[in-house]
Amino acid sequence: MKKEDLPQDPGALDQFTREVVYVKNEDGKYETALSRGWDVKKDALDGAWVDVNQRIEDARKAVALGEKSPVHYFMELRLMDIPVLSGYTGFWGFFIKRHMKPGVFKNLSDKKLAKYAKAFDISVEELRNFKG
Structure with missing residues (x-):
């Protein structure tokens, strides 16, 4: 996933923490970035709970x-x-x-x-x- 496409959807732990993910920068190299969350992941976790x-x-x-x-x-x-x-x-x-x-x-x-x-x-x- 490209850095500019990194989801920043508010999650259940939005006020407490961020998730570290790997993204591709402008040069095509992997680096870490912080995400607030992703709605798809939040929906899956909510269903599990x-x-x-x-x-x-x-x-x-x-x-x-x-x-x-x-x-x-x-x-x-x-x-x-x-x-x-x-x-x-x-x-x-x-x-x-x-x-x-x-x-x-x-x-x-x-x-x-x-x-x-x-x-x-x-x-x-x-x-x-x-x-x-």
């Missing part, structure tokens, strides 16, 4: 209906998946899946709940008492 927020809401409803434990909700809220949560807690993915079952979750020790709470940056009480 709609999907993320829907997953979080679905997780909240699953907890409220007693189908899943709070581990599932907070994992979605913090944009984690099982391998990431496993890395933070040290639990194998198999056990995390089991801990997402309400019957298993209610019997977890304080030590295990503390590992989840630390990973989610909440208190053990918030985790234990979350009802959706």
